[in-house]
Each structure stands twice: as structure tokens, then as C-alpha cells.
Amino acid sequence: MGIANESRQEEQNMREEHHGAGRYWLIWGLLLVLTVVTVVTGRIHIPTWGLVLALVIASTKGTLVLLYFMHLADHRGANRLVFAVSIIFVVLLLAIPMVDLGTRFRGATPPGSTYSDLQAIDIGADAEEGRYGGAIRKEGKMGEESGAPKQ
Amino acid sequence: MQSSSHAAGGAALPVPRLAGHFASLEVQNHAARLGMWLFLATEILLFAGLFICYGVYRFLFPEAWAAASRSLDLTLGTINTVVLITSSLTAALAVHYAKEGKNKMVAVQLGLTLVMAVGFLVIKYFEYHHKFEIGTLPGRFYSYEGIQLPGVPLYFTVYFCATALHGIHVVIGMIVLAFSMVRALKKADFGPNNFTMVELGSMYWHLVDLVWIFLFPMLYLV
Numbered sequence: 599m600g601i602a603n604e605s606r607q608e609e610q611n612m613r614e615e616h617h618g619a620g621r622y623w624l625i626w627g628l629l630l631v632l633t634v635v636t637v638v639t640g641r642i643h644i645p646t647w648g649l650v651l652a653l654v655i656a657s658t659k660g661t662l663v664l665l666y667f668m669h670l671a672d673h674r675g676a677n678r679l680v681f682a683v684s685i686i687f688v689v690l691l692l693a694i695p696m697v698d699l700g701t702r703f704r705g706a707t708p709p710g711s712t713y714s715d716l717q718a719i720d721i722g723a724d725a726e727e728g729r730y731g732g733a734i735r736k737e738g739k740m741g742e743e744s745g746a747p748k749q
Numbered sequence: 750m751q752s753s754s755h756a757a758g759g760a761a762l763p764v765p766r767l768a769g770h771f772a773s774l775e776v777q778n779h780a781a782r783l784g785m786w787l788f789l790a791t792e793i794l795l796f797a798g799l800f801i802c803y804g805v806y807r808f809l810f811p812e813a814w815a816a817a818s819r820s821l822d823l824t825l826g827t828i829n830t831v832v833l834i835t836s837s838l839t840a841a842l843a844v845h846y847a848k849e850g851k852n853k854m855v856a857v858q859l860g861l862t863l864v865m866a867v868g869f870l871v872i873k874y875f876e877y878h879h880k881f882e883i884g885t886l887p888g889r890f891y892s893y894e895g896i897q898l899p900g901v902p903l904y905f906t907v908y909f910c911a912t913a914l915h916g917i918h919v920v921i922g923m924i925v926l927a928f929s930m931v932r933a934l935k936k937a938d939f940g941p942n943n944f945t946m947v948e949l950g951s952m953y954w955h956l957v958d959l960v961w962i963f964l965f966p967m968l969y970l971v
Contacts, residue, residue: 605779612778612848612948613941619845626838633830633965637823640970643815652966659962667841667955669948677779677786684790688797695801699808710899711809 604675611672625666632659765943778945785949789956792918796960799911803967806907810900817896817904818971820885822876826969829872830961836865837958840926840951847947850940852933855947859930862954866923873916880905911964918957925950 636655644651665671670678699707771777807814843858884892887906929947933939939947 605773605775608779608782609775619842622838622841622845625841626834629834629837630831633827633834636966636970637827640966641823648970652970656963656966660959663837663955663959663962667837667958668952673782673786675779677782680783680786680790684793687794688800691794691797692801692804695805696808699805707809 608672608674608677611674612669621666625662628662629659764938765945774942781945781949785952789952792956796911796914799907799914800963800967803907803911806900806903807971810898810903813896813898813900814904815971816898817885817901817908818969820893820896821908821969822879823969825872825876826965829869830965832865832869832872833958833961836862836869837955839865840954843926843929844944844948844951847933847939847944848941852937852939855933855939856930859926859933859947862926863923863930866919866926869919870916873912908968911968915957915960915964918960922950922954922957925953 632655636652639651639655640648642648664681670681765774765777767774767777771780839858839861843855843862846852846854846858880886883895884890885896885905886892886902887909888902891902891905893901929950932946
């Protein structure tokens, strides 16, 4: 019975347009304004909080799309639960590796990363290729020209 | 039991057909949406894998990330964002008109959506082309002299994986919406009882938009 009631409620929400097409235009306008905001603030390159701000704006835009374009606001019951659970999983999936990286022994981070001062560990046939951001591509190509000392 | 008010053709089967195991059309529609949300949840988790790669490497190579991000064309990225958001609007309007049974408007809105999708892909092509020209490519194929930092090729690995996967989704979304558009033109049987096809296709398109809303600041605005 519970399921049937949910379905009825959802069907009514979806069928009755309490709003005309105007709401979609309004959401579109808001999304464009937020895009401008994210571009303007993004170009300033605010240290530390820039990423947080960008993610907050993106999440706000995402929420608008989900609730009104995808009609999550009108949906009921299990349909909302599924989405909420997937977002919880995404947050967990992101949080756990970041906590791991943030608390690692420095030497365990990859060579060349900001948080490591160890030398490169060469794995693979041609260790030089692509390892230094392209600085040393092939033996005798760039290395000789710049006279960079080999480790 | 339930029957459609759109079986005007007479000989044609009533649309939508109610499957025997559903108590009513309402329950059937509810179940269809549940299925779509489940599918979209798997899609979100698919992209989440790439976002985690992004997060890990950005944490390890912050300077490379900032430098590489600034080598992208912000103008083209912004235009693409606006194009995709607007195409989402037209996809939402298509559902709105499908509910009202205005099949011609459904076809028009879906057509507009498809045009903008093509526009998005064309702009993306020019961006890709430029990267192949200057050599900002993943891994060992990286050969751009302008930025020489450890971790920069990793940025482009993430860039190409994320945008290519998103691009594939754009193409799939276009195919799905094209089916709805053809139906709106040929059968013209969308109406208050029958709009699930447009609705679910449009939900897929909004997901494509949703992913881009996150990819845009992550890639272009480090």
C-alpha cells in the first residue's frame, strides 16, 4: 500500500504542473549566473579556498539541475533514496583516499610530487620517458642539449 | 484496467501498455523512474572514480595542476558550459511539452538539444586538436615545452579520460534523444499518459550536463 501511495503522489506531482515552463527558464537563468560567478571567481585563483568555492558553486548548480530539471523534487520514496545513497558513496570514495594521502609518510608519496623529495624510482623499460613532465624525453635528445646532469 | 487516452488511431495498441505485473500505470511509471535513477547512480559512481584520480593527483601535484589548467582555453570551456546548460533547458522543455501532448514542440526542443550537442562536440574537437598540435598529451606522449613540471602529463591523462568519457555520454545521449524526436515526429503519441520515454531520455541528458558542471571548474579553473 505504501508503495502504491508513493507512486500516486509522484504521478500527481509529475502530472500536475503547478508551474508552467517558466520555472525551467528561471533555473536556466540561475545556472548561467552561477557559471559567470564560477568563471569570475575562478580566474582570480583564490588560494586555498578557491577549490572549495568552485565546488560549492558546482554543487549548487548540480542541485538545481537535479531538483528541477530531473524532477527529483517531485519524485518520492525509493527514487530519492537511490540518489542520496549514491552521493554518500561518492563522498566516502573521495574522503578515504584523501585522508590516506594527507596522513601518509612523506616518502610513500610518488617521486616528483610536492610532498616528496626522494629521487625517481624507475619502473618499466624506458624510465626516462614521460617521467619528468617531458623535460627529458629520450636519451641524447633533450638531455644532451640542455646538459642536464643525469641522476 | 488502465488504458490510454491516446489510442486515437483505433487499430494501434493503446500507449503506454501496462505490464501485467504492475498494479497500475502510476506504479509502472514509478518503477521506470526508479530503474533510471539506479542506472544514473551507477553512472555517477563511474565518474566518481575519475574524480578520485583527479583529487589524488591534484593533491600530489598542485603546481602542475595549476599550470596545466591554465594552458586550456577558458573561453571555449565557458562557451561549452553555456551550450550544455542551454541544451539541458531544451531537454527539460521537451518533457514539459510531451506532458501537454504538443508533439511538434517536443520534436523542436529535442532538435535544438541535438544541435547544441553537436556544437559541444565540435568545440571539443577543436580543443582536442589544439592539444595534439602542441603536445599536451598524457604520459609518454607529452611533449609541450611550455610547461615542464612533474605531474603535468598526469593532468592530461585525467583531462582526456574525463572529457572523452563525458564525450561518449554526449553521443549516447544524442542517440537516445534522437529516438524520442523521431517518435514525436512520426507517431506523435506523447501525451499526459505517455511521456516516460522523453522523461527518462531527458534525465540522461541532464546527467551529462551535471557531470560537465563539475568537470568544468575542476579542469579549467584550478
